[in-house]
Amino acid sequence: MTRVLVVEDDPQLVRALVINMQARRYGVDAAPDGATALRLAAAHRPDVVMLDLGLPDMDGVDVIRALRGWSRVPILVLSARQGSAEKVAALDAGADDYVTKPFSMDELMARLRAAVRRTEETPLAPETTLVVTAGFTIDLRAKKVVRGTRDVRLTPTEWQLLEILVTHPGRLVTQKHLLQEVWGVSRAGKTNYLRVYMAQLRRKLEADPSHPRYLITEPGMGYRFEG
Amino acid sequence: MTRVLVVEDDPQLVRALVINMQARRYGVDAAPDGATALRLAAAHRPDVVMLDLGLPDMDGVDVIRALRGWSRVPILVLSARQGSAEKVAALDAGADDYVTKPFSMDELMARLRAAVRRTEETPLAPETTLVVTAGFTIDLRAKKVVRGTRDVRLTPTEWQLLEILVTHPGRLVTQKHLLQEVWGVSRAGKTNYLRVYMAQLRRKLEADPSHPRYLITEPGMGYRFEG
DNA sequence: CACGCCCTTGACGCATCCCTGACGCCCAGG
DNA sequence: CCTGGGCGTCAGGGATGCGTCAAGGGCGTG
Numbered sequence: 001m002t003r004v005l006v007v008e009d010d011p012q013l014v015r016a017l018v019i020n021m022q023a024r025r026y027g028v029d030a031a032p033d034g035a036t037a038l039r040l041a042a043a044h045r046p047d048v049v050m051l052d053l054g055l056p057d058m059d060g061v062d063v064i065r066a067l068r069g070w071s072r073v074p075i076l077v078l079s080a081r082q083g084s085a086e087k088v089a090a091l092d093a094g095a096d097d098y099v100t101k102p103f104s105m106d107e108l109m110a111r112l113r114a115a116v117r118r119t120e121e122t123p124l125a126p127e128t129t130l131v132v133t134a135g136f137t138i139d140l141r142a143k144k145v146v147r148g149t150r151d152v153r154l155t156p157t158e159w160q161l162l163e164i165l166v167t168h169p170g171r172l173v174t175q176k177h178l179l180q181e182v183w184g185v186s187r188a189g190k191t192n193y194l195r196v197y198m199a200q201l202r203r204k205l206e207a208d209p210s211h212p213r214y215l216i217t218e219p220g221m222g223y224r225f226e227g
Numbered sequence: 228m229t230r231v232l233v234v235e236d237d238p239q240l241v242r243a244l245v246i247n248m249q250a251r252r253y254g255v256d257a258a259p260d261g262a263t264a265l266r267l268a269a270a271h272r273p274d275v276v277m278l279d280l281g282l283p284d285m286d287g288v289d290v291i292r293a294l295r296g297w298s299r300v301p302i303l304v305l306s307a308r309q310g311s312a313e314k315v316a317a318l319d320a321g322a323d324d325y326v327t328k329p330f331s332m333d334e335l336m337a338r339l340r341a342a343v344r345r346t347e348e349t350p351l352a353p354e355t356t357l358v359v360t361a362g363f364t365i366d367l368r369a370k371k372v373v374r375g376t377r378d379v380r381l382t383p384t385e386w387q388l389l390e391i392l393v394t395h396p397g398r399l400v401t402q403k404h405l406l407q408e409v410w411g412v413s414r415a416g417k418t419n420y421l422r423v424y425m426a427q428l429r430r431k432l433e434a435d436p437s438h439p440r441y442l443i444t445e446p447g448m449g450y451r452f453e454g
Numbered sequence: 455c456a457c458g459c460c461c462t463t464g465a466c467g468c469a470t471c472c473c474t475g476a477c478g479c480c481c482a483g484g
Numbered sequence: 485c486c487t488g489g490g491c492g493t494c495a496g497g498g499a500t501g502c503g504t505c506a507a508g509g510g511c512g513t514g
Contacts, residue, residue, distance in 0.1 A: 199505095219469090420472090426493065
């Protein structure tokens with residue numbers, strides 16, 4: 001059964017959504033605010049999130065970013081705001097679709113189906129949670145790095161950067177791509193961020209940080225993790 | 228470079244879309260009708276399809292179904308029809324998103340980015356990105372060249388040139404085309420750029436750079452990659 | 455309130471890359 | 485035989501990108 005997390009503070013709309021989705025054999029969870037939403041998302045691992053941007057406790061875009069920090073679950077945004085700036089912000093933060101209220105329930109359900117279909121089609125990559133090199137070991141699920149016999153402490157930003165590189169082993173990852181994934185599109189172009197954080201990662205992971213063996217830079221293009 | 232196929236019969240709208248996307252460094256193809264669209268999609272393998280439903284020769288939903296018969300390329304539907312029935316039909320046929328005209332260009336570009344981002348995140352693209360010759364191996368997706376047992380380091384400009392030639396194997400690529408793709412229209416005509424960079428590529432890839440076997444020059448016309 | 459951690463930002467030296475001009479070769483045509 | 489255009493080669497100068505360091509600010513914690 002496909003599980004949907006509905007994040008919406010209007011009880012009436014929640015009721016309507018829940019009824020419609022249960023009739024279509026979806027499993028539905030509901031959260032009235034952002035904090036509850038993040039907690040439920042982590043606990044129940046829904047297959048789709050339907051998110052209202054106008055929440056009482058926090059900005060909807062921040063909810064998107066928080067989710068994207070650890071999950072790739074499809075996010076379908078509902079919002080009363082029709083301005084294109086809001087849409088762009090939500091989509092660039094990681095949302096998959098944006099529907100403005102009032103909406104047709106048929107259309108919403110079709111967009112929901114489209115989002116679910118996409119995730120079902122992707123064969124769910126072979127979930128390698130351990131990345132082992134001669135110098136260190138990365139446990140992606142536990143978010144842990146061990147170097148020799150000691151644990152390495154990474155800051156959240158350092159971890160995000162490392163995670164992206166490590167999940168594309170051997171491949172070149174563009175500076176723009178890294179910046180967009182970690183800092184969002186608004187900060188694309190700030191290549192100095194990358195320089196600072198790559199230096200920190202090397203200092204923590206490489207035996208000889210000034211001659212990196214794993215975190216390779218390709219001048220003018222991006223960075224690459226060599227396994 | 229991300230390649231977009233625009234399927235739209237209104238020349239004015241095509242022009243606006245192409246200009247906007249080229250400014251954002253997308254590679255754009257355009258098709259005025261469904262038949263051309265299907266042919267170009269098969270030949271050029273775009274990364275995204277932007278599809279108008281109101282085509283002169285066939286129903287847009289049939290175009291979606293035809294594409295979905297063999298491809299999972301993201302399809303972004305543009306349409307003047309606002310009815311939810313049309314949206315549902317298109318989405319259920321396999322479209323990924325549906326934007327009604329008139330739309331904000333910013334929003335459309337954000338939805339385009341969202342669609343591209345999704346496909347980039349899913350690893351394990353079945354696409355064959357390896358170009359193998361007796362002398363060297365090129366991995367287009369990883370942006371990596373291996374010659375014998377050693378990695379070859381290419382500068383961004385060298386890589387762009389090589390990428391264009393290699394993705395048109397055996398075919399002649401015009402000097403003007405190469406210059407426009409790598410340096411932009413303003414520098415078309417500076418054929419000396421090509422001479423310098425082709426020489427560098429040959430020095431890095433060919434066994435005998437002065438008698439090239441793979442990077443062939445066609446005097447007065449352009450260059451060709453022999454696989 | 456003080457402290458520490460983390461993110462951001464600027465400055466600086468250095469390596470590399472891009473562009474440019476000069477020169478010589480080959481080939482075709484006069 | 486001479487000439488001119490197209491091409492390959494080389495070397496240097498300016499520009500850009502990268503690594504590094506350090507300082508400042510925001511935020512939560514003790």
